[in-house]
Amino acid sequence: MKVYTHFITITALLLAASLAHAQTEPAPPPDTGGPETEDVAASNWERSLRASLTGTQASYRNWSQGGTDNLAILGTTAYTSEYSKDRYGYRLDINLRYGQTRIGDGDFIKSDDRIRIRNQASRKFRDERLSAIFNVNFESQFDKGYENPIPDEGEERILISRFLAPAYITEVLGLSYKPVENFRMEGGLAMKQTIVSDTDLSPRFGLSEGDSFRNEAGFSLLIGYERRIMENIYYSGYVETFTNVNRDLKYTDLLFANEITGQINRYISANVEFVLAYDRDFIDELQVKQIISLGLSYSFFGD
Numbered sequence: 576m577k578v579y580t581h582f583i584t585i586t587a588l589l590l591a592a593s594l595a596h597a598q599t600e601p602a603p604p605p606d607t608g609g610p611e612t613e614d615v616a617a618s619n620w621e622r623s624l625r626a627s628l629t630g631t632q633a634s635y636r637n638w639s640q641g642g643t644d645n646l647a648i649l650g651t652t653a654y655t656s657e658y659s660k661d662r663y664g665y666r667l668d669i670n671l672r673y674g675q676t677r678i679g680d681g682d683f684i685k686s687d688d689r690i691r692i693r694n695q696a697s698r699k700f701r702d703e704r705l706s707a708i709f710n711v712n713f714e715s716q717f718d719k720g721y722e723n724p725i726p727d728e729g730e731e732r733i734l735i736s737r738f739l740a741p742a743y744i745t746e747v748l749g750l751s752y753k754p755v756e757n758f759r760m761e762g763g764l765a766m767k768q769t770i771v772s773d774t775d776l777s778p779r780f781g782l783s784e785g786d787s788f789r790n791e792a793g794f795s796l797l798i799g800y801e802r803r804i805m806e807n808i809y810y811s812g813y814v815e816t817f818t819n820v821n822r823d824l825k826y827t828d829l830l831f832a833n834e835i836t837g838q839i840n841r842y843i844s845a846n847v848e849f850v851l852a853y854d855r856d857f858i859d860e861l862q863v864k865q866i867i868s869l870g871l872s873y874s875f876f877g878d
Contacts, residue, residue: 619660623877627651627844629870649674649687649868655877662699664706668692673717684724687866688716697751706751708761715742739772741780745817747795757801765795767817769856781856793819807838829853844872 629649635642654669674687692713697706720736749763769789771777777786799813812833819826831851838844845868852862 620656620658621877622654622656624654624875625652625872625877626875627846627870627872629846629868643679645676645678647674647676647686649866649870662703664695664697664699666693666695666697678725681725685718685720688718688720690715690717704752704754706753708747708749708751708763710745710747710761712745712747713742715739734773734776735779736776737773739770740776742770742772744768744770745795749795759797759799761795761797761799763795765793765817767791767793767819779857791817791819792821793817804835809836810834811836826855827853828855838872842871842873843869845869 627650629651631645631647633642633646634644650673652669652671654667656667658665668691670689670691672687672689674685675683676686677683690713694711695708697708699706715738716736717738719734722733722735723730724732726732745765745767747761747763747765749761749765751759751761753759767790769780769782769791771780771782771787774785774787778784782789795815795817797813797815799811801809801811803809810833812831815830815832817828818824829852833849835847836844837846846866848864848866850864852864854862
């Protein structure tokens with residue numbers, strides 16, 4: 576459970592850093608009962624931190640219909656920090672996920688794994704629907720992943736990923752168009768770095784054997800949409816692409832992510848996630864991920 580220890584440690588550090596930052600913010604002047612002035616202003620920072628823990632468990636003994644014992648657990652952390660003053664803005668999003676599953680008396684195997692960090696600095700134009708943006712993004716995973724997580728008898732598991740193998744860093748300099756609050760388009764010139772810390776895995780991610788780093792220049796496009804479907808049920812989704820200017824269009828990386836979140840009460844939430852990905856460096860077929868979860872959820876601060 577070493578990976579779960581890392582996951583909890585990072586979540587605790589995010590909470591501690593956010594609380595420390597909150598304590599450094601100056602307190603507003605006392606209310607004198609008079610009219611408000613420009614000096615009595617709200618903080619330029621908005622932050623939120625939400626953590627959830629979901630799981631399933633089933634056990635069967637002498638059950639006539641049969642069944643297999645299983646146990647699954649998934650932890651998630653979502654942190655957002657946003658700064659806005661005049662025409663300038665900055666936003667940090669950190670999304671961490673890690674889950675494991677055990678079927679019968681077998682070993683625990685990874686069921687979900689994500690490290691995703693997004694930074695964006697922006698400056699609005701006179702038409703505030705338009706902004707100049709600069710993004711720096713990072714994506715990787717915590718733990719080892721296998722092509723055959725439950726091998727047949729006598730078969731060895733085939734490693735296909737591990738921490739920082741791969742990891743992706745992307746920088747984008749471009750424009751953002753946000754005509755309404757829940758819709759945005761972003762695009763611009765981009766650089767993408769692929770890191771593979773285990774060089775035995777390099778060929779799986781389009782690198783030459785023995786190489787651990789690749790840099791690409793290209794274009795990036797993102798279209799995002801958010802909507803409240805009904806009370807306490809929210810949808811968020813986005814399509815993101817990266818096109819290398821030196822390669823054929825069929826090598827364009829594509830990510831289409833969709834998530835529906837329902838807050839049943841203060842402590843219980845449900846989540847549906849559906850993701851499509853296409854990365855020809857890894858496989859020339861569509862990658863699909865679908866997760867439905869129900870469990871405990873708590874917001875430390877923010878929404």
